[in-house]
């Protein structure tokens with residue numbers, strides 16, 4: 001039918017409504033964040049049941065209207081093992097919240113969708129990357145895709161490329177040794193830290209997850225990421241709970 005639309009996306013949030021329905025928040029390549037009503041999907045034998053669970057990547061056929069309705073879906077990946085691993089489930093839920101914070105309606109979101117897919121793959125991989133590093137790589141890249149990435153590819157004063165420098169969180173950028181002069185401010189980033197940050201901000205997405213770091217470098221870049229997020233994410237009530245709040249454990 002001509003009024004149907006097919007979108008590729010992921011179920012970022014799935015909320016039960018009434019006795020047998022669900023309201024889905026999808027993050028889609030073509031239309032950014034959209035809300036879709038899935039009627040009857042909680043009834044036994046509903047063909048929609050598997051496609052309305054969180055983390056299902058699929059092609060969704062939607063009937064647009066004053067509210068969008070889900071007609072059918074064709075799965076790309078269900079990530080059905082995620083709910084069996086509580087920690088991975090919490091991380092995945094957090095990634096969806098984090099991405100949802102940045103994605104707007106009608107925003108082309110191919111890279112965001114690919115990033116989410118690869119991050120969930122990294123969470124569930126057998127030879128897995130430490131999850132706090134998956135989170136770090138995901139967050140930094142999502143900040144870049146959300147248009148608020150750090151200015152680290154060159155000195156923001158003189159424009160020269162530098163392989164170490166001082167990051168000024170108040171100004172969102174890197175300053176080289178010569179331009180910093182006798183100033184005592186800034187957060188020092190050595191060669192490895194800066195290389196790591198540049199990597200997670202710009203590496204091809206399929207190569208983003210899979211690295212490890214020494215404990216010293218890891219501590220430094222995770223600290224950088226936390227400080228950067230505090231400055232650049234404006235939280236609103238009810239939006240984007242932290243990983244700690246989601247887990248309610250504070251142990252990650």
Ligand SMILES: [Zn+2]
Nearest residue numbers: 155158176179
């Ligand atoms: Zn400079």
